[in-house]
Amino acid sequence: MKYISTRDARATPVSFSDILLGGLAPDGGLYLPQEYPRVSSSTLETWRGLLASQGYAALAAEVVALFVDDIPVGEIRAMTARAYSTPKFASEQIVPVTDLEPGVKIAHLSEGPTAAFKDMAMQLLGELFEYVLAERGQTINILGATSGDTGSSAEYAMRGRPGVRVFMLTPAGRMTPFQQAQMFGLDDPNIFNIALDGVFDDCQDVVKAVSSDAAFKAEYHIGAVNSINWARLMAQVVYYVSSWLRATSGPGEKVSFCVPTGNFGDICAGHIARQMGVPIDRLIVATNENDVLDEFFRTGDYRVRTSAETLATSSPSMDISKASNFERFIFDLLGRDAARTAELFGTGVPSGGFSLAGDPAFPEVDKTFGFASGSSTHADRLATIRSCWEQAGVLVDPHTADGVKVARDFLSSHPDAAPVVCLETALPVKFADTIREALGSEPDSMTPARFRDILSAPRHVTALSNDVDVVKDFIRTSVAEVRV
Known part of the structure; x- marks a missing residue:
């Protein structure tokens, strides 16, 4: 290799x-x-x-x-x-997969030392x-x-x-x-x-x-x-494989993945897993108000925002308007044309991006590579955090809430679609202010014992x-x- x-x-x-x-x-x-x-x-x-x-x-x-x-x-x-x-x-399974509601599962990726x-x-x-x-x-x-x-x-x-x-x-x-x-x-x-x-x-x-x-x-x-x-993405491919195995019961059974992302790294690993032959139906990009990626997957326009245009949101890890790993996907989308990729990302991105809206390759985003997308707002994530807690007793962080919201929207418009596995981003304790805003209080279970003294260091x-x-x-x- x-x-x-x-x-x-x-x-x-x-x-x-x-x-x-x-x-x-x-x-x-x-x-x-x-x-x-x-x-x-x-x-x-x-x-x-x-x-x-x-x-x-x-x-x-x-x-x-x-x-x-x-x-x-x-x-x-x-x-x-x-x-x-x-x-x-924290979990012997390392990445447990649990049911949230009919058609929606969560892959728990936040069991590690920094949650x-x-x-x-x-x-x-x-x-x-x-x-x-x-x-x-x-x-x-x-x-x-x-x-x-x-x-x-x-x-x-x-x-x-x-x-x-x-x-x-x-x-x-x-x-x-x-x-x-x-x-x-x-x-x-x-x-x-x-x-x-x-x-x-x-x-x-x-x-x-x-x-x-x-x-x-x-x-x-x-x-x-x-x-x-690259080694980051390679390691991330593993949890797509394990989550598919835990979410299915036999050969060829398909699930989709909905992934909160700003830098396109997490979902790029899913793209690689799908190219390897893992039976993934759709890869659903979930963004927040900084919706550069959602705009591309809907329209073909990759419009990079300036620093001043990049919003500070309640899902801050996705406050990104220039997705570093996006180049890897575009390289594959363009048939691995390195010269054209260099032209787009070497000169295009610094000046504001590029458009593939009329390009023959753009329809393959959906047909060949299985991508879909959606976005979420502050009000959406508050409502999603609240509904997950009140209806299922599951507490999710704001980024995961963006993913759940977009997954629900996708299933609503595609009633015959495969079940969706939402990739968890972090434990809610990292975003206590937003959790309190959504629920009116902070659940006793939100802070694991190993993190109780961290703010005083x-x-x-x-x-x-x-x-x-x-x-x-x-x-x-x-x-x-x-x-x-």
Whole structure:
């Protein structure tokens, strides 16, 4: 299994371990497998038995091994066993799937150490980084951006690991108090929290700009844990497989997935699972008021908003108007035309986006790739949180509420559709203000015991201006001062 950049017309093959440490391709593109591995119905049924008898970690090893040919299978099994274990994860199933209401299920992706779905990839990523760095005798400085959950998941997965430093950019004042406390409460010497004067898209732009500076990237060994790193998506493919297995009873049975998303990473993993042959009917994109992706899937217009136009909402992890992983899907949609992808994303996005409305490829979004979409508002998510609690006794966070709302709308307009599995985003405790607004009070069960003291921890964070050179200087100084 080799990998290629979405912008490389020569399709130069690169190994898994190289793209793991590199993150973004030198040409600014994103890595994807040269071709997706295919899984047969019989393989899926074998995996059904494996999941039932040996659990999620064993299934993860089988899926990951399809994408990794430069790490021994025995090492992969050891890594997944460490990554997906209890009590690190609160549930022995790792990703339980439960019924919410007729036709709608929830895949619980927030059982990990930071109560967010990002733990599902980050825990494995930490194991992969440590293994490859040790094999090569190297160090890495991870530069990432977070709108809420990626940062804490990455930091908890990387804290204390030899050879690894983490520099995490956050949009100042744009995360909930719980999310800030979870990140800024860490005082490990290899963790650096940076509050950038801007929105998430600004943080993401800085990460891309630093990663595109080949000389700086090489000198300071810059790597990535954002979903631009292929290994994140690879790990996320596993829970689509496990959720399909838990939601179905036999070969060929289909379900759809509804996924709250702003950066297109979570649902891009679903796209990959579907391309591999997992019987997924529809992939339903759920957005909030920042509905760039919903607009594209409805109209074909990908209209990037400015920072000033990006709204601050009550589902803040989706307050994104430039979806990094969208390039991977467009690459596939355009028949893997790297030159055209480079044209669209190398020059189109910075100037405001592009349109495929009249392009012959656009109808294939639905017909071939199975995508649908919808959006949700603040009033919608409050109503959804309330109805889930009052009717089913299930408490959902605002992002998951966006997904449930869009799933309900889809089923209402497609009464004969397959059941929908909504992917949970985070535990509601991260968004206490919105829960109280929706329900009028905070349920006693909302805060797990392991998080009860988190808001009282001291904060460790550095405020910086929205300037690439300022961030580079901070990295230079920190690397010179701290040895890991």
